[in-house]
Amino acid sequence: MEPLRLHLNELPWPPPKEVLDAARKGLEKLNRYSDEKKLQELMFKLGDYTGIASERIILSPGSDILLREAVHLFTQQRKVVTLCPSFLPTVTSARQTTNQLTRLRLSLPDFRLNMDLLKSELEGPCLLILDNPNNPTGKIVISPDEVKTLLEKEDVLLIVDEAYYEFSGITCANLVEKYPNLLVTRTMDKVFSLAGARIGFGLAGDVFLKKLSDFFIYLPQIALYACLAALDKKELMKERVNFIIEERKRLVEKLLTEGVEVYDTSANFILINSPIPEVVEELKKEGILITDLSHQMPQGFIRITIGKAEENNQFFNKFQKLRNRFGLTKKYDE
Amino acid sequence: MKKIGLVVNPVAGMGGSVGLKGTDGDFYRKALKLGAKPVAPFRTENFISNVKHRKDIHFYSAPEKMGEDILKNTDLKYTVIGSIEKQTTAEDTKKIIRLLLKEKIDLLVFVGGDGTARDVYDAEGLEVPVIGVPSGVKVFSSVFALSARSAAAMLDRFLNGVELKEEEVLDIDEEAFRNNILSARLYGYLKVPMLKDLLQVGKKASSTGYSAKENKEEVSRYLEEQMERDVLYLLGPGTTMKSLTDRLGLDKTLLGIDAVLNGKLIQTDVNEMAILDLYQDYDKRKIIVTPLGGNGFIFGRGSRQFTPEILSKTGKENIILAGDRDKVSCLDCLHIDTGDLEVDKSMSGYAKVVVGYGETVVLEVKY
Numbered sequence: 001m002e003p004l005r006l007h008l009n010e011l012p013w014p015p016p017k018e019v020l021d022a023a024r025k026g027l028e029k030l031n032r033y034s035d036e037k038k039l040q041e042l043m044f045k046l047g048d049y050t051g052i053a054s055e056r057i058i059l060s061p062g063s064d065i066l067l068r069e070a071v072h073l074f075t076q077q078r079k080v081v082t083l084c085p086s087f088l089p090t091v092t093s094a095r096q097t098t099n100q101l102t103r104l105r106l107s108l109p110d111f112r113l114n115m116d117l118l119k120s121e122l123e124g125p126c127l128l129i130l131d132n133p134n135n136p137t138g139k140i141v142i143s144p145d146e147v148k149t150l151l152e153k154e155d156v157l158l159i160v161d162e163a164y165y166e167f168s169g170i171t172c173a174n175l176v177e178k179y180p181n182l183l184v185t186r187t188m189d190k191v192f193s194l195a196g197a198r199i200g201f202g203l204a205g206d207v208f209l210k211k212l213s214d215f216f217i218y219l220p221q222i223a224l225y226a227c228l229a230a231l232d233k234k235e236l237m238k239e240r241v242n243f244i245i246e247e248r249k250r251l252v253e254k255l256l257t258e259g260v261e262v263y264d265t266s267a268n269f270i271l272i273n274s275p276i277p278e279v280v281e282e283l284k285k286e287g288i289l290i291t292d293l294s295h296q297m298p299q300g301f302i303r304i305t306i307g308k309a310e311e312n313n314q315f316f317n318k319f320q321k322l323r324n325r326f327g328l329t330k331k332y333d334e
Numbered sequence: 335m336k337k338i339g340l341v342v343n344p345v346a347g348m349g350g351s352v353g354l355k356g357t358d359g360d361f362y363r364k365a366l367k368l369g370a371k372p373v374a375p376f377r378t379e380n381f382i383s384n385v386k387h388r389k390d391i392h393f394y395s396a397p398e399k400m401g402e403d404i405l406k407n408t409d410l411k412y413t414v415i416g417s418i419e420k421q422t423t424a425e426d427t428k429k430i431i432r433l434l435l436k437e438k439i440d441l442l443v444f445v446g447g448d449g450t451a452r453d454v455y456d457a458e459g460l461e462v463p464v465i466g467v468p469s470g471v472k473v474f475s476s477v478f479a480l481s482a483r484s485a486a487a488m489l490d491r492f493l494n495g496v497e498l499k500e501e502e503v504l505d506i507d508e509e510a511f512r513n514n515i516l517s518a519r520l521y522g523y524l525k526v527p528m529l530k531d532l533l534q535v536g537k538k539a540s541s542t543g544y545s546a547k548e549n550k551e552e553v554s555r556y557l558e559e560q561m562e563r564d565v566l567y568l569l570g571p572g573t574t575m576k577s578l579t580d581r582l583g584l585d586k587t588l589l590g591i592d593a594v595l596n597g598k599l600i601q602t603d604v605n606e607m608a609i610l611d612l613y614q615d616y617d618k619r620k621i622i623v624t625p626l627g628g629n630g631f632i633f634g635r636g637s638r639q640f641t642p643e644i645l646s647k648t649g650k651e652n653i654i655l656a657g658d659r660d661k662v663s664c665l666d667c668l669h670i671d672t673g674d675l676e677v678d679k680s681m682s683g684y685a686k687v688v689v690g691y692g693e694t695v696v697l698e699v700k701y
């Protein structure tokens with residue numbers, strides 16, 4: 001049996017029929033590079049979706065690749081400031097190119113980013129990278145107003161990674177028109193049910209736009225056609241997002257009632273701190289994949305993607321079974 | 335055929351499920367009364383079932399619930415050594431390990447927590463390499479594998495020949511830990527097989543691409559470049575500091591504090607009096623220490639040489655923190671508990687820990 005994938009923050013449903021049909025059209029043109037007009041059309045549609053001029057849109061085969069490219073282009077001679085924990089591939093890219101990397105710890109219980117501390121770190125030319133909501137804490141770490149105050153510093157370049165924007169509803173997108181030193185990255189992979197298509201995009205302020213638009217990006221045909229069709233199904237996307245948010249709340253409530261140390265988020269996953277030994281391995285044996293956070297969080301932290309209702313229940317039941325095995329489900333009085 | 339010793343602390347980890355932080359002393363009986371279930375046999379089974387090179391090993395095991403009971407149900411070759419009391423204690427662990435050493439084992443696998451690691455250190459020091467399968471409630475010592483499965487992977491790797499490294503055994507004050515006070519002291523070191531990808535589990539989480547050794551070299555290269563002339567450096571205990579002195583061509587005491595000036599070792603294993611004497615002679619001074627893995631302790635009741643008086647004479651701005659990237663990345667915050675509230679307060683706030691060449695993590699220091 002296929003394992004239940006609750007480890008990569010994907011959406012549990014395949015794309016709708018219209019999107020799959022479009023992807024098939026793309027498949028038939030596999031001997032060709034993608035058509036410039038179609039790529040233009042995608043930029044228009046994304047401009048429409050985000051409310052940003054389409055010239056500011058940078059296409060990329062996955063937002064992780066765009067983040068890597070931006071980091072590689074803009075870290076030379078710059079100090080890089082980012083978070084710990086955060087989306088690791090971006091940190092790794094920074095480590096490859098800079099000799100000045102500072103990560104600010106987001107601490108329990110609320111994983112708040114201390115703005116005074118952050119500002120004190122932004123001395124001289126620097127590149128600040130914030131995933132907002134943050135992965136894996138799922139917290140909104142900074143507000144658009146706070147972002148503005150940072151962007152007033154000319155020496156600061158700021159990348160805001162908004163991979164989970166549709167779940168949080170909070171964005172800095174409209175600031176890219178005014179601030180040349182801002183890049184916002186987004187992805188089609190999560191909420192449009194297109195992780196396998198791998199399309200990300202950036203909304204670039206002038207400084208970023210200038211360098212990132214040096215190359216013409218021919219996206220893969222199938223992905224391009226699928227994305228174009230998916231952007232016509234925004235209502236479905238919103239329904240799916242709302243469903244996941246409701247499910248997230250439900251699961252958090254349920255876990256809280258059971259006395260589990262659980263952290264709610266502004267994204268499509270939750271965090272649990274559990275004393276069950278090797279809980280990731282144990283759940284894997286039961287056919288459920290979740291993410292071990294022990295590289296970036298204290299021992300015991302795991303991340304679970306929210307899936308369909310029955311999938312979340314399946315996780316809950318298996319998790320409870322494990323807790324039971326370790327005597328964690330009953331409450332004892334001394 | 336390799337001879338592998340096996341010692342299981344059968345009660346390790348039982349306190350956790352019922353909210354007790356450890357099973358030392360009377361707390362074991364309390365844990366039982368609260369309905370705690372044994373964890374160690376389960377961890378041991380998990381370890382054993384994941385070992386791949388099953389034909390190339392012969393276990394020398396402690397009797398009954400300290401190892402034999404689990405091996406009994408497997409296809410593995412084993413010999414039982416010695417005898418144990420009905421209610422097992424630390425003495426049983428130590429006694430069996432001494433007997434295992436006489437059998438000339440190549441490696442010792444032990445299952446337990448920090449307390450068990452201390453017993454192992456008491457009984458064998460650095461004589462044979464060990465693999466620690468984590469099962470205790472307090473597993474802060476870095477001698478432990480990440481999980482029973484990675485312990486099994488370690489054993490397989492060991493059989494193919496692998497480098498060894500020294501890792502920390504910590505002494506956590508269990509009474510204080512129950513009251514949510516973390517107090518830890520470096521107790522000793524054990525030799526463990528080096529497994530580069532031990533920490534690399536998740537796909538996205540794994541891309542640092544550095545081994546612990548490379549990381550230490552990076553940190554020490556950076557620290558060396560930052561060292562200033564005519565400044566007295568007091569280097570705390572641990573392998574990160576040792577890699578710095580190795581780099582400088584100096585011979586450091588692993589557990590002690592050593593004084594370095596202009597690239598020369600001027601005094602080793604200094605205590606408070608010796609440090610105060612040195613402070614009379616040198617007015618520019620810095621302390622470099624490593625936060626303890628797991629709990630992030632920088633100065634505590636354990637590291638007695640860095641007394642409140644010395645810390646206030648040194649000043650927060652002259653304290654440099656440096657450590658292993660993977661370990662520091664998992665810390666939620668740093669801890670300080672010198673026993674002097676004023677000093678703790680003056681050292682609190684935020685601090686930077688060097689974890690790579692020019693790479694730092696900024697954490698809150700809590701007291």
Ligand SMILES: Cc1ncc(COP(=O)(O)O)c(C=O)c1O
Pocket residue numbers: 008009062063064065087131133134135161163164186187188189190195198199200
């Ligand atoms: C915070 C964050 N940013 C970026 C990405 C990358 O998304 P993609 O490469 O699929 O566009 C992810 C994926 O998990 C993420 O969690």
